[in-house]
Amino acid sequence: MELIFEKSRPGRGAGCIPASDVAAINIEAVIDRKYLRTELDLPEVAEVDLIRHYTNLSRRNFGLDLGFYPLGSCTMKYNPKVNENAAALPGFTGLHPYAGDEWAQGNLQLMDEMQQYLCNIFGMAEFTLQPAAGAHGEFAGMMMIKKYFEKKGEKRHRILIPDAAHGTNPASGALCGFETVTLRSNNEGGVDIDHLKSLMTEDVAALMLTNPNTLGLFERNIEEVSRIIHEKGGLLYADGANANAFLGITRPGDLGFDVIQLNLHKTFSTPHGGGGPGSGPVGVGKVLVDYLPVPRIVKTDDGYRWSEDFPYSIGRVRAFYGNFNVIVKAYAYIRSLGAEGLKHATQMAVLNANYIKEKLKPYFDLPYDRVCMHECVFSGSRQVEENGIHTTDIAKRLIDFGYHPPTIYFPLIVPEAIMIEPTETESKETLDAFCQAMIIISREARENPQRLKDAPLSTEVSRLDEVLAARKPDVCWKKS
Amino acid sequence: MELIFEKSRPGRGAGCIPASDVAAINIEAVIDRKYLRTELDLPEVAEVDLIRHYTNLSRRNFGLDLGFYPLGSCTMKYNPKVNENAAALPGFTGLHPYAGDEWAQGNLQLMDEMQQYLCNIFGMAEFTLQPAAGAHGEFAGMMMIKKYFEKKGEKRHRILIPDAAHGTNPASGALCGFETVTLRSNNEGGVDIDHLKSLMTEDVAALMLTNPNTLGLFERNIEEVSRIIHEKGGLLYADGANANAFLGITRPGDLGFDVIQLNLHKTFSTPHGGGGPGSGPVGVGKVLVDYLPVPRIVKTDDGYRWSEDFPYSIGRVRAFYGNFNVIVKAYAYIRSLGAEGLKHATQMAVLNANYIKEKLKPYFDLPYDRVCMHECVFSGSRQVEENGIHTTDIAKRLIDFGYHPPTIYFPLIVPEAIMIEPTETESKETLDAFCQAMIIISREARENPQRLKDAPLSTEVSRLDEVLAARKPDVCWKKS
Amino acid sequence: MNYAPHTEEDIAQMEAAVGIADVEELFADIPAKYRLAQLPDIPAPLSEQETIALLNGLSRKNILPHLTLTGAGAYHHFIPAVVGHIINRAEFYTAYTPYQAEISQGILQAIYEYQTMIAHLTGMEIANASMYDGASAMAEAAVLSAKTLNRSKIIIARSVHPEYRAVVRTYCWSNSYEVCEIPFNQTGQIDLDLLQKELAENVAAVLVQSPNFFGVIEDIAPLAEAVHSFGAMLVAAFTDGTALGILKPAGESGADFVVGEGQSFGNPLNYGGPYLGIFAAREKFLRRIPGRLVGATVDKNGRRGFVLTLQTREQHIRREKATSNICSNEALCALAAGVYLATLGKNLQKLAALNVQKTQYLKKQLLGIPGWKEVFTAPVYNEFAVSCPDARLVNEKLKKEGIVGAYELPKSYPELKNALLFCATEMVSKEDIDRVVDIVKGAL
Amino acid sequence: MNYAPHTEEDIAQMEAAVGIADVEELFADIPAKYRLAQLPDIPAPLSEQETIALLNGLSRKNILPHLTLTGAGAYHHFIPAVVGHIINRAEFYTAYTPYQAEISQGILQAIYEYQTMIAHLTGMEIANASMYDGASAMAEAAVLSAKTLNRSKIIIARSVHPEYRAVVRTYCWSNSYEVCEIPFNQTGQIDLDLLQKELAENVAAVLVQSPNFFGVIEDIAPLAEAVHSFGAMLVAAFTDGTALGILKPAGESGADFVVGEGQSFGNPLNYGGPYLGIFAAREKFLRRIPGRLVGATVDKNGRRGFVLTLQTREQHIRREKATSNICSNEALCALAAGVYLATLGKNLQKLAALNVQKTQYLKKQLLGIPGWKEVFTAPVYNEFAVSCPDARLVNEKLKKEGIVGAYELPKSYPELKNALLFCATEMVSKEDIDRVVDIVKGAL
Numbered sequence A, B: 001m002e003l004i005f006e007k008s009r010p011g012r013g014a015g016c017i018p019a020s021d022v023a024a025i026n027i028e029a030v031i032d033r034k035y036l037r038t039e040l041d042l043p044e045v046a047e048v049d050l051i052r053h054y055t056n057l058s059r060r061n062f063g064l065d066l067g068f069y070p071l072g073s074c075t076m077k078y079n080p081k082v083n084e085n086a087a088a089l090p091g092f093t094g095l096h097p098y099a100g101d102e103w104a105q106g107n108l109q110l111m112d113e114m115q116q117y118l119c120n121i122f123g124m125a126e127f128t129l130q131p132a133a134g135a136h137g138e139f140a141g142m143m144m145i146k147k148y149f150e151k152k153g154e155k156r157h158r159i160l161i162p163d164a165a166h167g168t169n170p171a172s173g174a175l176c177g178f179e180t181v182t183l184r185s186n187n188e189g190g191v192d193i194d195h196l197k198s199l200m201t202e203d204v205a206a207l208m209l210t211n212p213n214t215l216g217l218f219e220r221n222i223e224e225v226s227r228i229i230h231e232k233g234g235l236l237y238a239d240g241a242n243a244n245a246f247l248g249i250t251r252p253g254d255l256g257f258d259v260i261q262l263n264l265h266k267t268f269s270t271p272h273g274g275g276g277p278g279s280g281p282v283g284v285g286k287v288l289v290d291y292l293p294v295p296r297i298v299k300t301d302d303g304y305r306w307s308e309d310f311p312y313s314i315g316r317v318r319a320f321y322g323n324f325n326v327i328v329k330a331y332a333y334i335r336s337l338g339a340e341g342l343k344h345a346t347q348m349a350v351l352n353a354n355y356i357k358e359k360l361k362p363y364f365d366l367p368y369d370r371v372c373m374h375e376c377v378f379s380g381s382r383q384v385e386e387n388g389i390h391t392t393d394i395a396k397r398l399i400d401f402g403y404h405p406p407t408i409y410f411p412l413i414v415p416e417a418i419m420i421e422p423t424e425t426e427s428k429e430t431l432d433a434f435c436q437a438m439i440i441i442s443r444e445a446r447e448n449p450q451r452l453k454d455a456p457l458s459t460e461v462s463r464l465d466e467v468l469a470a471r472k473p474d475v476c477w478k479k480s
Numbered sequence C, D: 001m002n003y004a005p006h007t008e009e010d011i012a013q014m015e016a017a018v019g020i021a022d023v024e025e026l027f028a029d030i031p032a033k034y035r036l037a038q039l040p041d042i043p044a045p046l047s048e049q050e051t052i053a054l055l056n057g058l059s060r061k062n063i064l065p066h067l068t069l070t071g072a073g074a075y076h077h078f079i080p081a082v083v084g085h086i087i088n089r090a091e092f093y094t095a096y097t098p099y100q101a102e103i104s105q106g107i108l109q110a111i112y113e114y115q116t117m118i119a120h121l122t123g124m125e126i127a128n129a130s131m132y133d134g135a136s137a138m139a140e141a142a143v144l145s146a147k148t149l150n151r152s153k154i155i156i157a158r159s160v161h162p163e164y165r166a167v168v169r170t171y172c173w174s175n176s177y178e179v180c181e182i183p184f185n186q187t188g189q190i191d192l193d194l195l196q197k198e199l200a201e202n203v204a205a206v207l208v209q210s211p212n213f214f215g216v217i218e219d220i221a222p223l224a225e226a227v228h229s230f231g232a233m234l235v236a237a238f239t240d241g242t243a244l245g246i247l248k249p250a251g252e253s254g255a256d257f258v259v260g261e262g263q264s265f266g267n268p269l270n271y272g273g274p275y276l277g278i279f280a281a282r283e284k285f286l287r288r289i290p291g292r293l294v295g296a297t298v299d300k301n302g303r304r305g306f307v308l309t310l311q312t313r314e315q316h317i318r319r320e321k322a323t324s325n326i327c328s329n330e331a332l333c334a335l336a337a338g339v340y341l342a343t344l345g346k347n348l349q350k351l352a353a354l355n356v357q358k359t360q361y362l363k364k365q366l367l368g369i370p371g372w373k374e375v376f377t378a379p380v381y382n383e384f385a386v387s388c389p390d391a392r393l394v395n396e397k398l399k400k401e402g403i404v405g406a407y408e409l410p411k412s413y414p415e416l417k418n419a420l421l422f423c424a425t426e427m428v429s430k431e432d433i434d435r436v437v438d439i440v441k442g443a444l
């Protein structure tokens, strides 16, 4: 498709600006010419062409509303429409963040209740809604840990991170100036307890654990892990991206976690928007409450208000109060489902994952053959060895069957990983049809490997040259 | 695609009903069992499947927002998004029609002003906004004519309708009990004046004229036509479906028309919704004002109110006041464009049509080679004779080029008609590309006629068996 | 605003291609003296920002009620969010009538599904793709009956919505048919004895509504029998489709045509329009019913597909011989209804039951007020008539509290003095009702 | 509500296939004593109707102002209708990050176009696909400068948005960088002399904002020169992107990074989020900048296509060696910004000029009130600081009339007593301004 710039014609335009109702002034009389720009290079298109451009672009995009999207670790559950409508209410969208607390009592109540619900669901003492996404929450959480030790006057330099962890974990730790040490997984996909013991010293601030981990497996030895960490004065950090696996079943706070970041855009069904916005609330146990970002909501006799009066706070991680509009959607979700609904969602998510695991086990290698939680991770190794077909080929071929591919090549500890997270909002028929497609593809790998290598065959573009993109980067269009 | 019924599974469901907050009662205690139904056969699907079903259906539908839609006589101009937003304002959508005039002063003002604007644009004395679509307006207009003669005590049985007229014209006339007599077109596509003279008697109530007519040609002899009709005491009815050809250029009221119906969903840019809702206001000259449908808006010192107090009215043609929400969009359109904008729209619509006419003239037969107004009508006769290719083949092949086909086989007086109405919202580039496609198709007709007969090649279904559909009608799905 | 994309340069190039020096030349066919310089009295153009501000201002001149207790042909029901999300898909709402089936499978299939749901719901074999509204659908059924039977008298129950009766009268007048009204009895149902008396060989159709304008459920089966014994058609209408969630459809009781208003199915009140005319019929009328029909068929590879079918019934083929003149219909409202019905599914039954419960509660509370009496005795769905000492005053009091009160029956039934028609849907809470009763009692 | 589609029968069949008798068994890995029977203190489930009623109730507990005169980092601009229509396309908003390029060309191309528009607007060569917000974008630029140059001191103008400074401080603290603030002078611009004094070889970056928090336009070119003479980076921020419609972009004046808040481009106020962090840089930083980048490439048939590129910079490849930890960004807000900018096109210039006109008018009117004085002398865009006898009282009066008044500068600048920061965008009419002045004067 042509770029919007290529459709531009001098003199066209869509948005028209109202005539001024105040006295006309010469801009140069109020702003020195040296501050003014000389040209403005933006596309000039008529409204109809603009709408067609973006509407047709949208049709070249696969969304959850088109079909199954089993992207592991991303919890692509259905995004209920009522939540969208709630968040679009003018009372929520129209308020300036500095309007003053008296104007915003509805928003403040919603945020306060949301924090309370999250505390109840995760067993934490307090929550902040400020971080804009999961990784932002990790960063905030790790800073609180840093501050905690700073406050205690302890200098701890290292953090432990399992080899299966998401890349943002070490990145977030590093951003806080921690040295990250990789913790090995054992042969059943859990923490290697001996390795943990050997690494856990008084120089270690925390273990960042994803539980269930990115293999979709619950850490059976969580009590022991928690004991080992805490005995050495360390803290236990939970990457809560996988929280869809345990809502209403167990609570990280009860399991010994001191801090957890969530991804509302995963667990709490807010849409992912093609890459964001998300929202990454962070919950903390009592030991970390003092370090939460400011401002925090306090409840007084005349209602809610924002307060910055928390001297040990890490400060702010962004301007204003968080991705408020995303939080509205998650709030609506929690209220619609209620306690039972949240638990049922988790149960069905886990049932769905295990169902897929059982159905596909005969056709693909399953490195850790245990009951899984919300996702299961296969390996495409057999197909590489036997058919010279890579996981990427399988993924691309799935597109032709009308599915978004699973997450691939992650976690890094599984060679040729195929990470499938169905979520609870998919029906048995959908799973059956998807498994059928996977089985057909496993047969095609043997019988017609070239078709897989040529896949996808049904899209506007075929496989794109990523090497070229990285070698000769073109990230900004230039008139030729 | 599967039908929604085929996706249904017992026990599933999307909408969940709130629990009752009033005392539970046994329905059979208040409604005799004989009045109650025993089964309710509706689909049972989860919300995610419902959304995917309809979203995927939408993707199998071509709309104006996807591309050029030169469907002649339908004025598929761009539907501005601001109008959609205006009509969705809760103040407009939320009011009950019987709320009472005091609650509805905004709506009443809008409708009153809308009537006034339409009077000004079309040169009529009064407008009603009640009819729900163009044909409904025709019906209302013809009834007013009938009432007019009834009131005068004249019995006139016949109406004249040109052979090029849209089928709704005779149908509407017939619904009013008139006998319809077909008026021939002359060799330049206008009214055959001699034939008109010979038909115009004191038994003729009216001539229903579309001007410009469905060939896109303006009736040059309109003064004479008007004189002939009026001299014999008849009335002149304008089918205003083609009003996009003359906004701000001329006014039917000035040209001698006594009544006109509009199609807001054409001329005034309200979207057509895949077949409706439309809106078909009717404007009348002074002679017909008394017969307008009730209720009518009257302006008093305390604001606007509805009145039924018009003893000669034809009565009601539908419940309540018209397709109000559609009228809001048309009102917003008129206000955004203003007088200049409306005129400019018409000028560009006519320029676009003539541009296409000139570009395609060498490749397709043009039965009436004159300056056209908002649309031009070609004939595919040459392709039939030389290549055995029919207009329908050309139309279907256009789909493969990404266009909605023009109107075909209408008007009936042009064999193998291809009726192209570009509207003003299409750019020169769009017209050039479309003409290019038409030219390629005219070449394919010679060089590869089979490809045209096989077209469309790019759609989910290929040409459908319409004969089977009509011979063994299946208009309601049955469980098999 | 200006939605035409033409630049100066485009215009010049196009004028050259057309062989003119100025666009004005294209209008030479219009006699010069009728050519305008400028449209009179049309306000100046507005930017988008000004347009929406203007419209927003107008919309705020309306008073949006906290609560609406009027039904009477238009109903305040909850609309699930999915409905709006689907009908706002540009591929649906910016399309024309699906004349080109291959690129219109979306709306065609959706309408085929809608037809099926409506047929199921009404207990009929077929349903069309929609009519303008309930009133015109009823009128079309009357006209069709008369044309089919070649008879010229239409009987209509006085308990039918007053505006529907008015529309039927208009359509019948234009066709020179006679219309005769049959009163209701003290149950609120049509007076069967009087109907029997009026029935004759020249009667083409009997038009009833159930639940009728008073919310009263009519007993269709005996009516059908009486009507059929004279070879006439029974046309049964409804105004609130949610009633079909629990009520036996007229189709099962012998109606020949079931018509109605589909607004309740996912379409907002919209101050009266656009609404959705529902038209269902017995199979035998397939080739005669007005409006569009979508039919299933196959493509040349045997794949199922959908087309507009039996268009020979339509005016653009049959011209003056068409059975109706309807062309554009209410497709998008029908789509909304289809989505609504698919969303609720069998829960439509629960929804209807909830309406009954709220209504019974409201009725009980109101009848507890001194001087308030039931007007009719037959069972009702979600509307009912009560008489009270001063009907106008009740509505005045409610209005002061931001509540649209009941429909004042004397407006169209002078014989029902001080009678009010109340409606309670699922949108009305117990709290609302208690408040209403307090207001009416003067306690607030 | 329950969005899981499982019927009883489905569950039974799936349990059988998995080889369990009850779903509970799947949770056996969780130590029994930590398994909950029921979540404590979560309210009961709600139907959709109840959910929207609840949320609607909450939204109405807010007071929506008639007029907002506060800018200060979030701006009330008009959003063309097209923006909402596009970002509500389900294919866009229900998609994840475009990891699978072949079925994500829509968002990828749109973001590539967005990157291009942002680069043009800011006068830079490259821009990323978005950051969380303006404040965190600025902080990331500071951290990146320090890492790139291996220096540990960050200088920030005191005229930068207070919350941006706070965020920069947080990010720098976590990296153990020192932060030093440079005051503004009486023009409202950064004090260049003091900056010169503070500049040294250990300074990684100087962070300024223009128009700055006071609305004052900074003179970037001499700053860049000074900063570069010490080999440090100049990071220039903006909070209202519409200013770029008329103002010379910092990129043209020598900034190394231009960061900013893109909320003004088609994103609603939303009580502070989601907003859009803009990050543009010189070409040479291409492989080091944080966040995602979309790049153009070709498929095997030579067709142009787009991919997420240079992901080696990203955490999921580089882990602890990544330059930033950002993963999910604000893609949909960036899409909105792209649509907004494409809609306005060159009209962005007119819009910016209109903002200047309204602002000048407001300023002139306010300065006409006795006791009101200008605080700074340098030119402003659409915000300006004024001092008055009693700043709090002014806002109290405005509040009574449903107007969100000015930002009270003493909150974050105790040195600016009784100073108010006013903002006037195109949403403020002359009538509004005249009314405001009347209210402030006590005339209303």
Ligand SMILES: Cc1ncc(COP(=O)(O)O)c(C=O)c1O
Pocket (backbone or CB within 6 Å): A073, A074, A133, A134, A135, A136, A166, A168, A169, A210, A214, A239, A241, A242, A263, A278, A279, A280, D326, D327, D328
């Ligand atoms: C396990 C895990 N942790 C953290 C993240 C980061 O979350 P976000 O993308 O919201 O920053 C993700 C998401 O990709 C994840 O899957």
Ligand SMILES: Cc1ncc(COP(=O)(O)O)c(C=O)c1O
Pocket (backbone or CB within 6 Å): B073, B074, B133, B134, B135, B136, B166, B168, B210, B214, B239, B241, B242, B263, B278, B279, B280, C326, C327, C328
């Ligand atoms: C010339 C003409 N007249 C009348 C009509 C009927 O209008 P509607 O479809 O709105 O009933 C049409 C539309 O098809 C038309 O093109």
